Amino acid sequence: MAHIDEAPQQAAAAAPKQGREKRLPARDRITVILMVTVPLLFVLLLVWVPALGSVALSFGKWNGFGDLDTIEWVGFQNYRDIATIYPPFWPAIQHNLIWLGFLFLFPTVLGILLAVVLDREMRGSRFYQTAFYMPVVLSLALIGFIWQLFYSRDQGLINDVFGTQVDWYGDPEINLWAVLLATAWRHTGYIMLIYLAGLKGVDASLREAAAVDGAGEVRTFFNVIFPVMRPINMVVVVIVVIESLRAFDLVWVINKGRNGLEVIGALVAQNVIGEATRYGFGSALAVIMMLISSIFITIYLRTVFREERRG
Amino acid sequence: MSRPRPSGALGGTSVPRSALATRAATRRTILRGAALSGLAVGGASLLAACGGDSGGGSGSGSGTVKFGINEAEGVGAAHDRLAAIAKAYQKESGTTVELNAVDHNTFQESINTYLQGTPDDVFTWFAGFRMSQFAENGLITDLSDIWPIDGLNDSFKQASTAADGKQYFVPISYYPWAVFYRKSVFEKNGWEAPTTNDDFMALMDDMQGKGITPFAFGDKDGWPAMGTFDILNMRLNGFDFHMSLMAGDEAWDGDEVKLVFDTWRKLLPYHQADPLGRTWQEAATSMGKGDCGMYLLGTFVVDALGENGEDLDFFTFPELDSSIGSDALDAPIDGFCVAAAGKNQEGGKAMAKWLGSAAAADAGNNAADAPFIAANEGASTSTYSDLQKKSAEVVGAAANIAQFMDRDTNADFASTVMIPSIQEFLKNPDDIDGVTSSIQEQAASIFG
Numbered sequence: 001m002a003h004i005d006e007a008p009q010q011a012a013a014a015a016p017k018q019g020r021e022k023r024l025p026a027r028d029r030i031t032v033i034l035m036v037t038v039p040l041l042f043v044l045l046l047v048w049v050p051a052l053g054s055v056a057l058s059f060g061k062w063n064g065f066g067d068l069d070t071i072e073w074v075g076f077q078n079y080r081d082i083a084t085i086y087p088p089f090w091p092a093i094q095h096n097l098i099w100l101g102f103l104f105l106f107p108t109v110l111g112i113l114l115a116v117v118l119d120r121e122m123r124g125s126r127f128y129q130t131a132f133y134m135p136v137v138l139s140l141a142l143i144g145f146i147w148q149l150f151y152s153r154d155q156g157l158i159n160d161v162f163g164t165q166v167d168w169y170g171d172p173e174i175n176l177w178a179v180l181l182a183t184a185w186r187h188t189g190y191i192m193l194i195y196l197a198g199l200k201g202v203d204a205s206l207r208e209a210a211a212v213d214g215a216g217e218v219r220t221f222f223n224v225i226f227p228v229m230r231p232i233n234m235v236v237v238v239i240v241v242i243e244s245l246r247a248f249d250l251v252w253v254i255n256k257g258r259n260g261l262e263v264i265g266a267l268v269a270q271n272v273i274g275e276a277t278r279y280g281f282g283s284a285l286a287v288i289m290m291l292i293s294s295i296f297i298t299i300y301l302r303t304v305f306r307e308e309r310r311g
Numbered sequence: 312m313s314r315p316r317p318s319g320a321l322g323g324t325s326v327p328r329s330a331l332a333t334r335a336a337t338r339r340t341i342l343r344g345a346a347l348s349g350l351a352v353g354g355a356s357l358l359a360a361c362g363g364d365s366g367g368g369s370g371s372g373s374g375t376v377k378f379g380i381n382e383a384e385g386v387g388a389a390h391d392r393l394a395a396i397a398k399a400y401q402k403e404s405g406t407t408v409e410l411n412a413v414d415h416n417t418f419q420e421s422i423n424t425y426l427q428g429t430p431d432d433v434f435t436w437f438a439g440f441r442m443s444q445f446a447e448n449g450l451i452t453d454l455s456d457i458w459p460i461d462g463l464n465d466s467f468k469q470a471s472t473a474a475d476g477k478q479y480f481v482p483i484s485y486y487p488w489a490v491f492y493r494k495s496v497f498e499k500n501g502w503e504a505p506t507t508n509d510d511f512m513a514l515m516d517d518m519q520g521k522g523i524t525p526f527a528f529g530d531k532d533g534w535p536a537m538g539t540f541d542i543l544n545m546r547l548n549g550f551d552f553h554m555s556l557m558a559g560d561e562a563w564d565g566d567e568v569k570l571v572f573d574t575w576r577k578l579l580p581y582h583q584a585d586p587l588g589r590t591w592q593e594a595a596t597s598m599g600k601g602d603c604g605m606y607l608l609g610t611f612v613v614d615a616l617g618e619n620g621e622d623l624d625f626f627t628f629p630e631l632d633s634s635i636g637s638d639a640l641d642a643p644i645d646g647f648c649v650a651a652a653g654k655n656q657e658g659g660k661a662m663a664k665w666l667g668s669a670a671a672a673d674a675g676n677n678a679a680d681a682p683f684i685a686a687n688e689g690a691s692t693s694t695y696s697d698l699q700k701k702s703a704e705v706v707g708a709a710a711n712i713a714q715f716m717d718r719d720t721n722a723d724f725a726s727t728v729m730i731p732s733i734q735e736f737l738k739n740p741d742d743i744d745g746v747t748s749s750i751q752e753q754a755a756s757i758f759g
Contacts, residue, residue: 066427087749
């Protein structure tokens with residue numbers, strides 16, 4: 001997650017190292033060339049070739065039988081079909097956006113709040129840290145199973161305790177929220193830990209200065225600490241965006257992303273992996289997902305670069 | 312979407328489906344990467360590489376046949392039977408059999424790349440549209456010269472035949488879909504298995520009157536409700552229409568399909584509410600506990616009940632239209648194909664022929680604690696449970712056998728169109744026109 005944006009930074013950092021006027025000794029030059037070309041090769045091979053391959057495939061119709069020359073090129077038909085006659089698509093877009101909004105509003109804010117509270121070195125803070133962080137260690141697939149035990153309509157804990165008959169995972173009106181709650185359970189701890197680490201790095205003298213100037217706890221946080229934490233805030237934003245765009249595992253374990261739990265990632269998977277082999281159609285969905293991600297990536301990179309220029 | 316394997320009337324699988332699915336996920340992710348980058352063929356080697364478990368023993372033999380099976384070691388009877396069959400063939404023919412055991416879902420989901428890469432010579436597969444599709448694309452070997460096989464009757468030969476009229480498949484076992492019920496519950500209430508539509512409706516009304524939901528129903532996984540669609544379509548429009556609909560040759564928004572959904576809509580009040588959040592195991596449990604009177608499912612229903620099925624019985628879905636009758640049913644057939652890209656074609660064919668024999672079925676059934684229902688009529692039935700004996704009778708008496716929707720039609724269509732559409736119908740049963748026209752639009756795009 002976080003390392004996705006690390007990789008290009010490394011490559012970028014490698015470039016300015018070779019000063020223009022100062023010629024480097026041969027050995028250093030080879031090192032630099034290797035450091036640039038090897039990662040570049042991997043990026044090309046693992047990121048750009050598959051990405052462009054998907055774009056190409058998205059204009060064809062291919063069931064995976066036979067060689068690549070059996071692909072029937074259909075132009076924009078896949079995209080047209082997706083937008084017009086593929087019922088899960090628009091709900092999926094909507095669900096991804098709800099996912100994004102929800103993660104920002106609740107678990108992220110809650111995670112930050114918990115981090116701030118735990119940062120005060122209260123008694124047992126270690127214990128709480130561990131408790132809140134525990135779900136992050138579990139894979140989302142496992143979290144799906146754990147919550148199934150709570151949510152099952154006939155045999156689940158929630159309905160058993162409250163004597164209700166709510167179909168938590170099956171009712172398309174509420175299953176998205178049930179899943180978001182399960183995601184939040186994990187996401188909160190994640191954000192908390194990242195933020196806590198950031199808070200530990202804040203210079204204590206800043207707080208003291210604010211206290212001397214007579215700022216209260218809340219004011220100190222919003223006017224002093226929060227702005228200082230800008231790099232961490234950026235990381236949090238990126239993590240939340242990425243987490244909500246790649247929402248997949250949890251809905252896949254629950255019902256393979258159907259019936260109210262459609263998300264783009266799951267639709268791609270339904271069409272491309274598994275028994276269905278609509279490679280063209282699935283690729284078109286993947287390309288749409290890529291375009292949406294690019295919007296956020298562009299915004300992020302622009303902010304980062306603007307920051308660097310300023311700094 | 313893959314159904315659980317027919318593990319016979321005794322609980323054959325000890326690993327939960329869900330766990331299998333997760334295990335499969337890692338490899339799937341890799342395969343997706345491979346497929347997306349257009350390197351689809353590369354994935355096959357992954358699949359081929361993950362078994363490599365030798366069939367054991369030292370065959371003093373005439374060559375080696377590689378045998379790919381869709382049951383991983385440790386899943387219980389389903390794997391044990393196939394392993395025993397491989398061993399028996401090795402012993403009898405002197406051919407070394409190299410067993411490549413792959414998890415069920417993984418096998419099914421990577422079959423395309425598997426067959427186009429370096430497949431095993433003989434592999435486990437299902438009868439139906441997808442077998443035929445492989446034949447059409449030249450991925451499996453024409454086996455018409457090893458047919459007829461002693462003890463396999465015409466309906467099995469029919470099921471092994473692809474669109475070009477040649478056989479590409481050798482069946483070994485099958486299991487029927489039918490309406491299961493608890494004998495004790497029926498006895499206590501004085502109910503009997505219905506044969507006519509009137510009896511059927513009366514039975515369901517009586518159940519409801521006694522506070523028992525007539526039908527258990529769960530469709531969280533998306534495929535179980537296909538069984539209901541299949542049987543209603545076969546009862547209302549006949550077997551031939553059903554098969555041609557599955558092949559993409561009939562309109563999905565025509566009156567026939569609308570009639571199926573409309574009948575289903577009227578039957579829904581007799582089914583458990585909120586099926587979309589319930590797994591088939593949970594639905595089976597409600598039938599097992601007596602909360603529900605009946606359950607339309609395959610014989611694997613006993614797996615979810617954790618018992619040997621002695622208190623279970625079943626009847627075939629009753630007639631709905633007297634001009635159509637009730638002699639067709641879903642009974643998916645499992646068996647073997649020879650991969651066209653396999654190295655040892657002759658050895659593969661010879662093994663395939665033997666796999667259809669009664670001896671092969673017996674070797675499997677004698678070695679495992681849960682037998683399957685053998686396709687070969689010469690196979691011994693001594694290890695069968697009562698449920699299996701009756702299954703064999705019922706299927707033997709059926710005039711037409713379908714393979715279940717996800718095997719009878721294009722897999723793309725079944726999993727990406729029919730599952731969401733049937734679920735949409737179950738959510739919103741009054742919008743039949745909307746659902747059928749949406750299916751038709753997508754069918755036209757896929758089959759077109």
